[in-house]
Amino acid sequence: MTVVGYLVNAISLGALYALIAVSVGLVFGVLRQINLAQGEVITFGAYSLWLMRTLPTWLAIVLCFGVCIAASLLLQVAVFRPLRGASPLTTLIATFGVSYGLEALWLIVFGPSGNTVSMLTNLNLTVVGGTVALRWITLVEIGAAAVLLSGLLYLLFRSSLGMRMRATAEDLRAARLVGVRIGRVVTWAFVLSGASAAVVAVLATVQTPLVTPTFGLNLIIFALVGVVLGGLDHLGRATAGGFIVGFVNSLLGSVLPEQQLVYVTSLTFLFVVIVLMVRPAGLLAPRGANVERV
Amino acid sequence: MTRSRLRLAAELVGPLALVGVVALVAAHLSTSDQTDAINVLVTATIVVGLYVFIGNSGVISFGQISFVAVGAFVAGIYTTPVSTRHTTMPDLFGFLGRPVLTNMESILLAAGIGAVFALIVGLALMRLSGLSAGIATFAVLEITYDILANWGKIGPGPTTLASVPVTTGVGQATIGCAVAVVLAFTYQRSRSCRMLRASRADPLAARGIGVSIFRHRLGAFVLSGAICGFAGALYVHALGSINVTEVYLALTFSTLAMLVVGGSQSLWGATLGGILLGILSSFLSNAENGTSVFGLSFTLPNGLSSIIFAILFVGALMLFPRGLTRNREFLAKALGERSDKHRLGVGLSSTAARGGDGPEAGDTDGAPAAATTAHAAASAEPEK
Numbered sequence: 001m002t003v004v005g006y007l008v009n010a011i012s013l014g015a016l017y018a019l020i021a022v023s024v025g026l027v028f029g030v031l032r033q034i035n036l037a038q039g040e041v042i043t044f045g046a047y048s049l050w051l052m053r054t055l056p057t058w059l060a061i062v063l064c065f066g067v068c069i070a071a072s073l074l075l076q077v078a079v080f081r082p083l084r085g086a087s088p089l090t091t092l093i094a095t096f097g098v099s100y101g102l103e104a105l106w107l108i109v110f111g112p113s114g115n116t117v118s119m120l121t122n123l124n125l126t127v128v129g130g131t132v133a134l135r136w137i138t139l140v141e142i143g144a145a146a147v148l149l150s151g152l153l154y155l156l157f158r159s160s161l162g163m164r165m166r167a168t169a170e171d172l173r174a175a176r177l178v179g180v181r182i183g184r185v186v187t188w189a190f191v192l193s194g195a196s197a198a199v200v201a202v203l204a205t206v207q208t209p210l211v212t213p214t215f216g217l218n219l220i221i222f223a224l225v226g227v228v229l230g231g232l233d234h235l236g237r238a239t240a241g242g243f244i245v246g247f248v249n250s251l252l253g254s255v256l257p258e259q260q261l262v263y264v265t266s267l268t269f270l271f272v273v274i275v276l277m278v279r280p281a282g283l284l285a286p287r288g289a290n291v292e293r294v
Numbered sequence: 295m296t297r298s299r300l301r302l303a304a305e306l307v308g309p310l311a312l313v314g315v316v317a318l319v320a321a322h323l324s325t326s327d328q329t330d331a332i333n334v335l336v337t338a339t340i341v342v343g344l345y346v347f348i349g350n351s352g353v354i355s356f357g358q359i360s361f362v363a364v365g366a367f368v369a370g371i372y373t374t375p376v377s378t379r380h381t382t383m384p385d386l387f388g389f390l391g392r393p394v395l396t397n398m399e400s401i402l403l404a405a406g407i408g409a410v411f412a413l414i415v416g417l418a419l420m421r422l423s424g425l426s427a428g429i430a431t432f433a434v435l436e437i438t439y440d441i442l443a444n445w446g447k448i449g450p451g452p453t454t455l456a457s458v459p460v461t462t463g464v465g466q467a468t469i470g471c472a473v474a475v476v477l478a479f480t481y482q483r484s485r486s487c488r489m490l491r492a493s494r495a496d497p498l499a500a501r502g503i504g505v506s507i508f509r510h511r512l513g514a515f516v517l518s519g520a521i522c523g524f525a526g527a528l529y530v531h532a533l534g535s536i537n538v539t540e541v542y543l544a545l546t547f548s549t550l551a552m553l554v555v556g557g558s559q560s561l562w563g564a565t566l567g568g569i570l571l572g573i574l575s576s577f578l579s580n581a582e583n584g585t586s587v588f589g590l591s592f593t594l595p596n597g598l599s600s601i602i603f604a605i606l607f608v609g610a611l612m613l614f615p616r617g618l619t620r621n622r623e624f625l626a627k628a629l630g631e632r633s634d635k636h637r638l639g640v641g642l643s644s645t646a647a648r649g650g651d652g653p654e655a656g657d658t659d660g661a662p663a664a665a666t667t668a669h670a671a672a673s674a675e676p677e678k
Binding site: 079090092094098100104228232265272274 | 352353354415417418419421422423424425426428429430432433434436437440441444543544547550551554595596597598600601603604605607608611612615
């Protein structure tokens with residue numbers, strides 16, 4: 001039972017990171033640019049939940065989606081569009097700058113000690129007690145991720161928008177030549193990315209209700225490293241990479257002795273570095289994949 | 295002297311002269327302003343260290359500040375008196391408890407440790423493709439921070455290591471920064487660096503002519519690690535204290551910003567960016583404690599300086615995607631360097647200059663990686 005508990009918890013954290021990886025991967029797929037500021041979209045969503053704490057829960061969640069999607073679109077208009085044509089590295093550093101500035105803003109507006117979102121607290125009750133407690137939120141996380149990821153799969157492979165997105169990711173110029181409106185595809189990528197950020201914001205704040213200025217940044221760095229672990233070039237592998245990082249992180253947290261727990265982050269990252277040493281193109285990339293593509 | 299020789303001389307003299315000007319001004323400042331000037335010089339040294347890897351290879355790294363951190367802690371611990379070490383850090387490993395090094399020894403040791411650490415990291419990560427390697431270096435920064443902040447056996451952990459002898463004055467900071475500039479200059483004239491720059495312009499073509507991207511990237515990474523470790527030692531000896539949070543994300547961002555705003559692909563850009571934005575940054579943080587400009591005194595609310603810095607940075611990137619120096623060396627254009635059209639040195643912002651698609655696309659700079667071109671061209675498309 002203990003092992004099952006560990007595994008379920010690990011799967012749920014993996015699912016959360018997979019969702020973050022998706023929200024980064026969607027934009028990367030169409031633009032080939034990494035959005036480090038995506039973490040701040042999550043933070044903003046989490047703070048918006050705190051600001052709307054007096055509203056009914058369902059309304060707060062709906063509004064949180066609105067806030068995240070709006071923030072994501074704002075990033076597109078204010079940062080990505082002016083920098084269009086810039087190299088991926090310029091955009092990466094620019095979004096790092098946006099992230100840094102917003103973090104300072106959260107610090108001024110909301111203070112350093114964090115705000116507690118007491119929403120859906122019932123979900124933190126345990127389903128099964130015992131040596132490893134399973135909380136409802138773990139199950140909700142797994143369920144939400146499963147539903148969303150399959151919905152995304154359906155969208156990407158069974159809808160016209162999905163086909164256009166995949167075509168854009170495959171070869172932007174050719175996609176445009178056959179009549180895909182790239183601008184719309186990009187906008188949709190940001191909308192979907194904002195929506196997944198909102199899901200992450202809701203789930204993460206239920207799981208760890210204390211929202212601090214670095215709330216989203218910590219999540220995004222982890223998820224991004226996971227994306228690289230899986231393989232930056234491919235949305236499916238990137239998502240799986242995010243999942244693996246969360247899974248390993250949670251398992252390490254379960255098996256490490258108490259006084260070593262502070263090193264969970266380091267050990268997870270060390271695991272990633274070692275894997276990348278052996279498989280530079282990503283853990284899940286096919287053997288012989290061209291490393292120097294991006 | 296031929297023009298190309300003049301250009302070569304300017305490439306070195308420009309950055310050195312700039313460092314010299316800062317030193318001259320600093321020598322005439324009050325003591326408190328001098329501290330700021332030293333800080334600017336040390337930051338510029340870090341930026342030059344970043345440039346050696348990021349500028350020449352076109353690969354971003356978020357990990358170089360870990361080498362600064364390790365250098366700072368090694369130099370700091372080894373110069374603190376033994377008795378202080380035992381009282382403030384009782385859990386320290388035996389080998390860290392003993393010899394007390396002089397200032398110069400500790401600086402050299404820090405550079406060495408920085409290089410060794412960079413070698414280990416580089417062996418693990420330099421095989422990755424450009425963007426992936428960049429993000430993976432985040433892992434290095436996080437690991438270094440986590441270990442330094444928690445492990446009492448190798449340092450002060452979360453507490454501040456105080457009572458480090460303050461030995462870096464204006465003189466030492468100036469010489470240190472100049473040494474970094476000379477090292478970076480010597481390196482960028484080398485055969486290895488030229489091959490690295492070829493790989494920056496076009497990885498596939500470079501590999502096609504037999505360039506080992508891995509080996510040359512690793513070389514630049516190690517040299518950059520050495521300079522960063524060296525700068526870390528200067529940092530700790532200038533401040534007299536170090537806390538692990540000072541050498542983490544904020545410093546990573548601000549130094550990267552300086553490099554990119556200056557122009558990440560030229561030594562002149564790195565030096566200029568480091569010094570200009572270093573001055574701006576110390577002005578802004580002073581303004582949080584109250585300052586006066588032209589008789590107008592004002593105080594910025596706490597934390598606002600970071601926001602202003604970030605806004606100026608992102609704005610500068612939009613106005614000058616290739617940096618204030620447009621990635622050119624000092625006076626390179628005036629001394630008749632051919633325009634970017636014919637030049638190989640592109641990369642970090644290579645696609646920045648690419649306008650629309652098709653033959654009128656402005657700077658075609660020898661980076662025809664098909665995917666990148668296609669994406670850059672298309673994202674230049676009006677999005678409506």
